Amino acid sequence: MIVLMKKEICLCVGVLFILLSMMQSALARPIIWRLDAKTAGSVGEITSGPQDSIYNRPYSLDDNQVNQKMLWRNTGALVGIGVGTMGLLYLMPSSFTNWEDDDDEGPFEKWWDNVSHAPVWDKDDFFLNYVTHPYAGAIYYMGARSAGANASYSFLYSFAMSTFFWEYGIEAFAERPSIQDLIVTPVTGTLLGEWFYVTKRQILENNHELWGSEVWGRTALLLMDPITEVADWLWGDEKPLKDSLTFSSQPMITRGGQVGYGLSMQFRF
Numbered sequence: 001m002i003v004l005m006k007k008e009i010c011l012c013v014g015v016l017f018i019l020l021s022m023m024q025s026a027l028a029r030p031i032i033w034r035l036d037a038k039t040a041g042s043v044g045e046i047t048s049g050p051q052d053s054i055y056n057r058p059y060s061l062d063d064n065q066v067n068q069k070m071l072w073r074n075t076g077a078l079v080g081i082g083v084g085t086m087g088l089l090y091l092m093p094s095s096f097t098n099w100e101d102d103d104d105e106g107p108f109e110k111w112w113d114n115v116s117h118a119p120v121w122d123k124d125d126f127f128l129n130y131v132t133h134p135y136a137g138a139i140y141y142m143g144a145r146s147a148g149a150n151a152s153y154s155f156l157y158s159f160a161m162s163t164f165f166w167e168y169g170i171e172a173f174a175e176r177p178s179i180q181d182l183i184v185t186p187v188t189g190t191l192l193g194e195w196f197y198v199t200k201r202q203i204l205e206n207n208h209e210l211w212g213s214e215v216w217g218r219t220a221l222l223l224m225d226p227i228t229e230v231a232d233w234l235w236g237d238e239k240p241l242k243d244s245l246t247f248s249s250q251p252m253i254t255r256g257g258q259v260g261y262g263l264s265m266q267f268r269f
Contacts, residue, residue, distance in 0.1 A: 054148045055204050064150040070228075073235065074143040077227050078161060086170045107173050114176040115168050122178040129180050130188075137162055137189015138196055139227060145197050146228040154193065159186040196224040 057063060122129070137158050144157035162185040167177040203210050203217045210217035222229050 052148075054146065055201060059198075059201065061151040064153055065148045066144075066153065067148045071144060071147040071149070073231055074147055074227050075161075077231055078140065078143055079165065081227075082166060083170060086173075111173045114172040114174075117176055119167075119177040119179045119182060122175070122180060124178070124180075129178075129184060133162075133181050133185045134188035134192050136166075137185040137187075138193035139189075139225075140186075141190050141193025142196055142200075142225040143227050145193060146200075146225055151190070151194060155186060155190045158189050158193065162186050162189070200224055 052065075052067065054063075054065070057065075140158035140161040141154045143161075144154040145151070149157065163177075163182060166185075167181055171177075200221060203221060206217070208214050208217040208221070210220050
């Protein structure tokens with residue numbers, strides 16, 4: 001058991017080292033760290049998003065001007081997706097989740113039993129512990145970072161969401177909190193999240209293009225910051241794709257003589 005823990009800790013340290021190297025490389029690139037109208041006009045860039053967006057301000061690890069409305073919106077979306085994800089995991093076989101079935105306890109009894117005991121070293125595979133959990137931590141981090149929070153605030157936000165909402169919250173209905181997840185999710189997620197944030201700024205400064213393609217650029221933005229991107233598209237003041245998605249409905253008659261309506265959807269990049 002001790003040997004296994006040492007191996008997994010070494011793997012975690014290796015992942016952290018790689019992410020730190022990626023961040024250092026990204027921060028060393030000659031990019032424009034401001035998207036305000038004056039600077040954007042001087043270099044021929046296009047200002048994107050609301051003027052109070054953090055992406056229209058100079059890059060900073062310390063500047064903390066949180067848009068509370070946006071943060072609450074992102075938090076609500078994260079909670080909803082988290083509950084939905086938990087529901088899907090409940091449907092997964094125990095061989096995938098490593099959750100033990102216990103029919104003798106009710107859900108709240110099991111939750112209290114799990115949170116009232118010390119966290120354990122879980123038996124989840126490498127992909128779940130060191131890929132999905134860091135990614136989830138990065139998504140939590142970006143939920144606050146894109147709302148105008150600084151790096152420290154975003155780390156605390158990721159820590160709170162991963163610890164109290166997930167580990168000691170909804171996942172505790174199924175299993176005891178995990179030592180790896182309590183550490184890896186917010187810590188590695190913060191490093192990965194800041195790299196996401198830096199990369200997102202670069203893509204926005206490049207007029208939403210990545211590798212010369214707006215499709216790749218918008219796809220990357222969606223993968224790195226899905227909560228903010230989808231929420232902005234649905235409820236934001238500026239919806240960059242609102243003119244690309246159209247619905248139309250018209251009456252139709254089938255070959256069998258039945259009358260109905262046909263619904264079509266068009267999505268243009």
